[in-house]
Amino acid sequence: MVRVAVVGCAHGMLDDIYATVNFVNEMDPENPVELLLCCGDFECMRNMRDLETLACPPKYRALHAFHRYYKQEKIAPVLTIFIGGNHEASGYLKELHYGGWVAPNMFYLGAAGVINVAGLRIAGLSGIYKQQHYTAGHFESLPFDHNTMRSVYHVRELEVFQLSHVQQVDKTPLGAFLSHDWPRGIEQH
Helix, strand or coil, X not given: CCEEEEECCCCCCHHHHHHHHHHHHHHCXXXXXXXXXXXXXXXXXXXXXXXXXXXXXXXXXXXXXXXXXXXXXXXXXXXXXXXXXXXXXXXXXXXXXXXXXXXXXXXXXXXXXXXXXXCEEEEEECCECCHHHHCCCCCCCCCCCCCHHHHCCECCHHHHHHHHCHHHHCXXXXXXXXXXXXXXXXXXX
């Protein structure tokens, strides 16, 4: 069985996250973390142009570490699988609507996706729920304006529908499900 670490919002702090994973692995070398799951706000900005598609106050806009992984100046020490949140390089992630490799050892699940890693079946739904866009199609295109820079990361009914049918195709049970929004009622547990 693969040992998994999970991080909530990464906010581009990949070097810190990987340093923590490496520390954990040094403490328990017989049982290393081999897979990192990130539940959004990964912030995979490759360059300043990607930064322009990040919906957040200007004081929080920074390239952080991802661009060094993208340019292969650094390599993620463990396989990293992530979904999008509401603070993302939305232009780049829109290019990868169905998911894909963003850098060596880093995989984006897409707007909605399922992947199998060492027998662990992982599904994910990117974005956040906003009622006014849920039933809409994906109408956003570059260059984003103030509104589409935000609506681009809103969850759509189509992706929820697709994920609801995954079990019918492959009977392997899901081992993990990633979402950026917290499950309804979580505060009661």
